[in-house]
Amino acid sequence: MIRRHALRNATLPFVTLIGLDIPFLLAGAVVTESIFAWPGTGRLFVERIAQSDFPVLMGILMMTAIAVIIFQTPDRYYLFIP
Numbered sequence: 001m002i003r004r005h006a007l008r009n010a011t012l013p014f015v016t017l018i019g020l021d022i023p024f025l026l027a028g029a030v031v032t033e034s035i036f037a038w039p040g041t042g043r044l045f046v047e048r049i050a051q052s053d054f055p056v057l058m059g060i061l062m063m064t065a066i067a068v069i070i071f072q073t074p075d076r077y078y079l080f081i082p
Helices: 002-036 041-051 054-071 074-080
Strands: none
Touching: 002 041, 002 054, 041 054
């Protein structure tokens, strides 16, 4: 009974919070990788801005935009919560 009714309603804010935080993690990768000189998409993005490599910039921005669109709609994931 608790699992079916209470736990299902308790997971709704958790799923929403995760869906809203993932795009911020992607945006924070740019700052973290630039400061610590780690290789990754954030550092690649900053380097390609300096070199004006527009196809790579458009690809990274498109991946980020798709991730934001997917993770900003957590309401459709509520159907899959048992």
